Amino acid sequence: MALIELQDVSKLYGFGDATTLALDEVNLIxxxxxxxxxxxxxxxxxxxxxxxxxxxxxxxxxxxxxNDRKVAKLRPNQAAKMRRDTIGFIFQSFNLLPRLTALENVALPLAYKGVSLGKRLKQASNMLDRVGIQSREYFLPGQLSGGQAQCAAIARALVNEPKLIIADEPTGNLDSAASRLVMELLSEVHKTGNTVLFVTHNPELTRYATRVVYMHDGAIVHDEKKALGQVADTARKSLYRVPMTTEEDDLAGVSALMKALPSKPAVRSKRKPKSRKAPAKRKTARGKNR
Ligand SMILES: Nc1ncnc2c1ncn2[C@@H]1O[C@H](COP(=O)(O)OP(=O)(O)O)[C@@H](O)[C@H]1O
Ligand SMILES: [Mg+2]
Incomplete structure (x- = not known):
C-alpha cells in the first residue's frame, strides 16, 4: 500500500524574474x-x-x-500535528538544541504530545539505549562526537514511533565509520517495518536501500528497485569511474552519475505534454547550497 503519492508536484521559490522551479511536476509513489x-x-x-x-x-x-489522505493544502497547524505524529526528521547538521542534554533533546517531541515528564525521560533514555549512546545521556550536544550527535538525532526522530523517517544527508558531516553506524541504525528502523527515505551523495550507501531515485533539475530522471546489500547499478557506474575518498570526490561521483543516466526526456515518457502552470525561469536563484 502506498504511503506517499505525489502527482505532478511542483515547487516554486521566489517571484517574477527570481523564480526557481525547485520541483518540476514530480510523480512518485x-x-x-x-x-x-x-x-x-x-x-x-x-x-x-x-x-x-x-x-x-x-x-x-x-x-x-x-497515508491515503490529501495533504498538499493542509493548514500549517494541521501539517505540524501530522508531522509530529507520523514523521521523524534527521538532518545533516543534527539540529539538536545546544543547551539541552542528549536526553532532554530526545524527550522534547514527547513534551509537545503532552506525555508526563517522568515517562518522557524514561522513553528517551530507552531510545538512547537503542541507538547505543545511553551512557552519554547527560552530555550536551557540543560534548558529543558527530556520530554520537547523529545517533541522538535519530533517537529523537524515533521517539514518537513515526511511520516515516526522512533523513536529508544524514551522513554528510560524518566519517565513514560513523556513517556506517548511522546507516545500520536506519536499517534497523527499516527492518521493524518503517518506511525510510534518505538523501545521499555516496553511491556506497545505496547498499542499504531497496530503491534509488535520481534527481536532476527538479525532476526524477531515474528510478531503480534493487536488492539490499548491493550498490545500485546506476550509482555503481559512477563509483568505479571515480574513487570515493573525500566529499569532493563524492560530488564528482555524482556528476559522473548524472552523465551515466539516460537523458531527461527519455525517462519522462509517462508525463503529460508540458503545460506550465506558471512561467518560471530556472536557476536564477542558484548558488544556494543548503
Ligand atoms: N527557500 C528557498 N528559497 C529560494 N530558493 C530555494 C529555496 N530552497 C531551495 N531553493 C532552490 O531550489 C533548488 C533546489 O534546492 P534543494 O532542494 O535544496 O536542492 P538539493 O537538496 O538537491 O541540493 C536550488 O536551485 C535552490 O537554490
Ligand atoms: Mg539538499
Missing part, C-alpha cells in the same frame, strides 16, 4: 516499508522533495497523498 535513497547533484531538488514529503513545506502545484 512510495509503498509502506520501502527504504529509498535519493541521489542527484547539489541544487537538483532533493531537500525540497524531502521538505514537501515531510510536510515542512507545501507544494506550489500538484497532489500529495500521505
Amino acid at each position: 512510495i509503498e509502506k516499508g520501502e527504504f529509498v535513497a535519493v541521489m542527484g547533484p547539489s541544487g537538483s531538488g532533493k531537500s525540497t522533495l524531502m521538505h514537501v514529503i515531510g510536510l515542512l513545506d507545501r507544494p506550489s502545484h500538484g497532489l500529495y497523498k500521505f
